[in-house]
Amino acid sequence: CWVQFEMWDSDDPVPRVELLKRVKGCEGILCVLTEKIDAQLLNAAGPNLKVVSTMSVGFDHLSLDELKKRGIRVGYTPDVLTDCVAELTVALLLATSRRLIEATHEAKTGGWGTWRTLWLCGHELANSTVGILGLGRIGVAIAERLKPFKVKKFIYTDVALRPELANMIEAEYVSLDELAKQSDFLAICCALTPETYGICNWNLFSKMKKNAIFINTSRGGVVNQEDLYEALSTGLIAGAGLDVTTPEPLPTHHPLFTLKNCVILPHVASASYTTRNSMSALAANNLLAGLRGEPMPKELKL
Numbered sequence: 459c460w461v462q463f464e465m466w467d468s469d470d471p472v473p474r475v476e477l478l479k480r481v482k483g484c485e486g487i488l489c490v491l492t493e494k495i496d497a498q499l500l501n502a503a504g505p506n507l508k509v510v511s512t513m514s515v516g517f518d519h520l521s522l523d524e525l526k527k528r529g530i531r532v533g534y535t536p537d538v539l540t541d542c543v544a545e546l547t548v549a550l551l552l553a554t555s556r557r558l559i560e561a562t563h564e565a566k567t568g569g570w571g572t573w574r575t576l577w578l579c580g581h582e583l584a585n586s587t588v589g590i591l592g593l594g595r596i597g598v599a600i601a602e603r604l605k606p607f608k609v610k611k612f613i614y615t616d617v618a619l620r621p622e623l624a625n626m627i628e629a630e631y632v633s634l635d636e637l638a639k640q641s642d643f644l645a646i647c648c649a650l651t652p653e654t655y656g657i658c659n660w661n662l663f664s665k666m667k668k669n670a671i672f673i674n675t676s677r678g679g680v681v682n683q684e685d686l687y688e689a690l691s692t693g694l695i696a697g698a699g700l701d702v703t704t705p706e707p708l709p710t711h712h713p714l715f716t717l718k719n720c721v722i723l724p725h726v727a728s729a730s731y732t733t734r735n736s737m738s739a740l741a742a743n744n745l746l747a748g749l750r751g752e753p754m755p756k757e758l759k760l
């Protein structure tokens with residue numbers, strides 16, 4: 459089908475006022491995760507709007523209730539980014555547990571003296587227990603990559619048992635409490651929903667091991683950052699690697715940036731050329747299928 463489209467031709471997000479003006483009368487919207495698709499925006503678009511296609515696997519920026527109410531279909535981009543996100547998660551985990559950022563800083567700035575027995579010691583994956591909060595495609599892909607590092611045991615928690623996925627990585631289902639207590643490494647892989655908002659808080663951190671490494675490549679909103687700061691600065695847990703924060707960008711004066719045991723990345727888990735190309739192609743195909751009234755390659759069931 460022929461499609462007339464207007465593109466915001468910049469890597470920076472379209473300003474909200476501009477977006478609200480330009481969506482008027484549109485039948486479809488292709489957005490990224492910086493655009494809030496809420497009642498205000500849907501009202502601004504008007505009754506022609508049939509489909510919203512987001513170039514992301516996460517959909518916490520979409521008001522699903524509002525979309526459903528209006529009968530608007532939603533496309534998203536699962537699967538195509540799984541490998542890329544899992545790879546980055548492993549990189550962030552190792553950078554955090556083996557203190558790579560501190561180490562390169564020391565080497566560059568004169569901190570590198572003689573070889574010292576306990577200098578820059580971290581924690582290794584061999585013989586460890588890895589916990590996964592929210593076992594989906596990405597959690598499985600992370601576990602598959604970590605297994606060759608000789609992880610002893612994978613455990614997970616979720617709102618329901620995930621027997622098929624769990625079997626793929628021989629992961630054992632445990633309660634959230636047990637996940638906190640047993641994990642040497644805890645990877646957060648859940649979607650941000652009202653149930654997971656702030657789920658990583660003092661209650662969780664206080665049950666974790668002193669040697670535990672906390673890794674989040676899902677959404678910043680699942681973490682209570684004040685509690686995480688307390689946990690890291692008091693040595694309650696050993697370290698954290700975050701690819702996502704609240705807000706994004708995290709202000710450079712944020713206390714978390716002062717901590718040596720906190721590695722912060724600017725939301726780059728899916729940032730490979732191959733994956734971003736696949737995501738944009740899938741988002742475009744979802745949009746076109748939605749406009750034609752055909753099944754979308756990846757439709758979010760509302």
Ligand SMILES: O=C(O)C(=O)CO
Pocket residue numbers: 491513514515516517539727728
């Ligand atoms: O797809 C997502 O949800 C991201 O966070 C970026 O890939």
